[in-house]
Amino acid sequence: MIEKDVVIIGGGPAGLTAGIYLKRARLDTILIEKLAVGGQIILTDVIENYPGFPEPITGMELANRMKDQAKNFGLEIISDEVLEIKKNDEKFIVKTWGEEFSCKGIVIAAGSQPRKLNIPGEVKFTGRGVSYCATCDGPFFKDKKIVVIGGGDTAIEEGLYLTKHASKVYIMHRRDKLRATKILQERAFKNDKIEFIWNGLPQSFEGENKIEKLMYKDKLSGKKNELVIDGIFIFVGIAPNNDFIKKSNIGLKLDEKGSVIVDKDLKTNIDGIYGAGDIIKKSLYQVVTAVGDGAQAAFNLQKYIEEKYNG
Ligand code: NAP
Numbered sequence: 001m002i003e004k005d006v007v008i009i010g011g012g013p014a015g016l017t018a019g020i021y022l023k024r025a026r027l028d029t030i031l032i033e034k035l036a037v038g039g040q041i042i043l044t045d046v047i048e049n050y051p052g053f054p055e056p057i058t059g060m061e062l063a064n065r066m067k068d069q070a071k072n073f074g075l076e077i078i079s080d081e082v083l084e085i086k087k088n089d090e091k092f093i094v095k096t097w098g099e100e101f102s103c104k105g106i107v108i109a110a111g112s113q114p115r116k117l118n119i120p121g122e123v124k125f126t127g128r129g130v131s132y133c134a135t136c137d138g139p140f141f142k143d144k145k146i147v148v149i150g151g152g153d154t155a156i157e158e159g160l161y162l163t164k165h166a167s168k169v170y171i172m173h174r175r176d177k178l179r180a181t182k183i184l185q186e187r188a189f190k191n192d193k194i195e196f197i198w199n200g201l202p203q204s205f206e207g208e209n210k211i212e213k214l215m216y217k218d219k220l221s222g223k224k225n226e227l228v229i230d231g232i233f234i235f236v237g238i239a240p241n242n243d244f245i246k247k248s249n250i251g252l253k254l255d256e257k258g259s260v261i262v263d264k265d266l267k268t269n270i271d272g273i274y275g276a277g278d279i280i281k282k283s284l285y286q287v288v289t290a291v292g293d294g295a296q297a298a299f300n301l302q303k304y305i306e307e308k309y310n311g
Contacts, residue, residue: 004030004103005305007094009082010241012039013287014277015109016066016075017294018301022107023073025302031070032096034081038063039111040238040278041287043133045161050287059135062287082110085248085273092250092272104309105272105301108245108260109294112238112278112285117149121205122234129211130232134158137231143167144230147214149202155235156180156188162233163193170227172200174219197227205232240279255281266297272308274301 006022008015011033022029036042044059053062071077080096085106087093094101114132116122122130131137138161146166148159151173157180159171171188176198178185188194199219206213206226214227242258253261253269259281266274276293278285 001093001100001102002030004028004101006030006105006107006301007032007092007101007103008107008109009094009244010039010109010111010277010279011037011067011077012109012111012277012290013041013063013066014111014290014294014297015039015107016063016070017291018107018109018276018298019070019075019077019294020073021295021298022302023070023075025298027302027305030076030078030101032078032080032082032094032101034079037067037077040113043135044157045135047287082244083247084244085250085252087250104305105274107274107276107294107297107301108268108279109276109290109297110241110244110279112240114234115237115239117202117234117236119202119204121207121211125205125207125211125232128209129207129230130205130234132234134161134233137233138162138165141166141231145228146170146231146233147172147197147227147229148233148235149173150235150237151175151178151180152235152237153180153184156184158233158235159194160184160187160191163191166231167193169194170197170229171195172197172202172214172216172227174201175199200225238278238285242279257281265300266293267300267304272301272304274298 005027006029008018008031019031041059042063046056048056080098084095091102142165145168147170149172162169201217203215240258260275260279262275262280274297276297277290
């Protein structure tokens with residue numbers, strides 16, 4: 001068992017910011033990340049709404065800068081997956097594949113993953129023309145016809161990015177108004193390679209060895225249609241990475257979507273456990289809010305530890 005003051009679960013902008021603040025508070029802190037440090041932003045081509053970067057910065061570069069900054073303050077970062085949180089008298093035990101950490105407090109910043117459509121053919125054709133990551137798979141669709149499903153910021157931003165590679169990008173949305181922010185909408189409406197399919201409800205994905213057709217229904221007329229395409233990119237929202245929370249028997253409260261419920265101080269219903277970033281229930285999911293959450297969660301956790309252990 002390794003003793004720490006704080007364990008941060010997740011290495012996206014929220015977790016890395018919490019790490020900077022906790023290390024500056026001189027708390028012995030470890031950050032555990034199961035995939036790549038940086039989180040979802042490393043899959044984003046450019047970020048243009050994070051203040052301080054008048055020239056858009058790539059998600060990868062912003063993530064690397066945050067990581068380097070956290071490491072400069074001595075944050076220990078390890079690659080492992082958290083499987084369960086347990087309570088042991090006054091302390092928490094964070095169990096991973098490789099280790100058990102005993103700690104006074106936890107920041108849960110495990111982020112989110114793309115939500116699935118859960119329709120026939122989706123699993124079969126994932127990696128065979130169906131993707132959830134434009135920067136990873138976009139280059140495979142040079143001069144091809146693709147369809148993006150969704151109408152939020154991610155669908156429109158990634159749809160715009162995909163026009164750099166594809167010859168044609170359909171954007172299929174289930175309503176006739178986009179949810180995405182206006183500046184992205186304006187760019188998409190102006191882009192000659194983008195064509196919108198409004199009120200389109202995806203029904204199934206079809207093909208032999210790779211994706212060939214998207215079957216969909218017109219929401220208004222009920223008419224069934226097919227779209228012949230080379231690729232499908234799905235951006236229909238995010239789902240919190242909460243498997244380890246569901247496996248933990250500590251009574252941490254989640255909302256109906258599985259997001260961690262926090263109060264205005266970013267505290268969960270359990271003393272000593274705070275939440276930050278995409279995994280919490282909140283109204284705005286952005287890098288700038290994740291960073292703010294991380295700072296606030298760390299600050300309040302530090303106060304809690306001081307009062308409980310030194311006060
Ligand atoms: P989102 O905002 O939740 O949008 C999801 C979109 O998918 C919505 O248009 C929704 O339609 C549609 N959808 C949901 N379920 C569907 C289904 N079963 N079938 C068909 N369509 C479905 O998700 P997101 O775009 O991934 O963004 C997630 C968060 O990250 C948001 O808060 C967003 O603002 C943020 N984000 C920000 C930026 C940025 O600041 N540049 C970039 C990317 C993401 P309805 O509109 O009808 O609900």
